[in-house]
Amino acid sequence: MSLRIVVTVKYVPDATGDRHFADDLTVDRDDVDGLLSELDEYAVEQALQISENSDDDVEITVLTVGPEDAKDALRKALSMGADKAIHVEDDDLHGTDAIGTSLVLAKAVEKAGYDLVISGMASTDGTMGVVPALLAERLGVPQVTLLSEVSVGDGTVRGRRDGDAASEQLEASLPAVVSVTDQSGEARYPSFKGIMAAKKKPVQSWDLSDLDIDEDEVGLENAYTTVDSAAERPARTAGTIVKDEGEGGKQLAEFLAGQKFI
Numbered sequence: 001m002s003l004r005i006v007v008t009v010k011y012v013p014d015a016t017g018d019r020h021f022a023d024d025l026t027v028d029r030d031d032v033d034g035l036l037s038e039l040d041e042y043a044v045e046q047a048l049q050i051s052e053n054s055d056d057d058v059e060i061t062v063l064t065v066g067p068e069d070a071k072d073a074l075r076k077a078l079s080m081g082a083d084k085a086i087h088v089e090d091d092d093l094h095g096t097d098a099i100g101t102s103l104v105l106a107k108a109v110e111k112a113g114y115d116l117v118i119s120g121m122a123s124t125d126g127t128m129g130v131v132p133a134l135l136a137e138r139l140g141v142p143q144v145t146l147l148s149e150v151s152v153g154d155g156t157v158r159g160r161r162d163g164d165a166a167s168e169q170l171e172a173s174l175p176a177v178v179s180v181t182d183q184s185g186e187a188r189y190p191s192f193k194g195i196m197a198a199k200k201k202p203v204q205s206w207d208l209s210d211l212d213i214d215e216d217e218v219g220l221e222n223a224y225t226t227v228d229s230a231a232e233r234p235a236r237t238a239g240t241i242v243k244d245e246g247e248g249g250k251q252l253a254e255f256l257a258g259q260k261f262i
């Protein structure tokens with residue numbers, strides 16, 4: 001038996017960098033360092049663990065929709081141990097919203113061939129957490145999201161989703177889409193051997209025409225949501241410092257009452 005896993009990974013601006021909006025109010029991705037979205041490292045890790053725990057012939061493909069530099073995110077995932085990569089890149093994708101992104105991902109996943117899609121719980125820049133569900137809807141397959149534990153066996157994906165009040169044991173027949181949380185286990189660091197091996201692993205590049213997607217289905221002009229304005233968040237103030245000279249407790253209570261916290 002073989003198992004084809006596609007892991008969707010997003011290339012995001014480095015959160016420690018100076019992230020800002022470009023003139024067209026999209027996130028400026030040009031002069032900001034980017035990297036593999038940290039929450040997608042957990043998705044890659046779970047795919048590798050499924051492969052290591054399986055007797056089947058498992059193939060892991062990592063897939064990203066993004067600008068040229070997004071190749072760095074694919075290289076990182078390949079150096080962790082994924083087998084091959086697909087990069088969907090096209091100038092007309094600039095400013096694409098979640099609806100458009102899910103269309104491009106669905107077409108790419110179908111073209112690549114898959115049994116299981118694994119996504120992160122959310123990206124670390126848009127943070128919407130909706131793409132896995134949109135993707136499952138477009139593919140017409142079940143979705144099992146926000147799993148803290150996942151396994152595959154006998155044509156079924158199983159997992160545990162931890163909520164505040166209870167944990168759920170969930171399962172779905174393959175093909176399916178799942179997303180995993182940051183509680184699903186530490187993501188491995190690429191070994192030197194892994195980094196060297198990644199340089200030789202195949203990265204396919206596709207554009208919109210390869211996926212039969214029309215430019216008026218994606219891009220900023222065709223987004224369902226638009227950003228009207230963006231303003232710098234006010235710099236954090238030092239805050240109120242209470243020097244306790246015997247009245248500290250009273251001053252604190254007055255401050256909390258003043259803020260309507262109590």
Ligand SMILES: Cc1cc2nc3c(=O)[nH]c(=O)nc-3n(C[C@H](O)[C@H](O)[C@H](O)COP(=O)(O)OP(=O)(O)OC[C@H]3O[C@@H](n4cnc5c(N)ncnc54)[C@H](O)[C@@H]3O)c2cc1C
Pocket residue numbers: 008009010011027037039040043063064065066096097098099101105118119120121122123124125126127128129130131132225
């Ligand atoms: C600050 C900011 C605000 C935004 N606000 C909106 C908005 O309100 N409405 C809107 O429609 N769009 C919005 N976008 C655009 C949106 O981020 C992109 O369309 C994005 O590709 C999908 O949304 P997300 O990053 O929130 O994904 P999420 O739904 O958070 O992503 C979940 C998972 O889907 C996969 N995934 C997401 N994007 C990609 C990708 N490009 N390639 C491969 N896998 C991917 C990853 O595995 C990821 O972990 C915003 C972007 C930014 C940076």
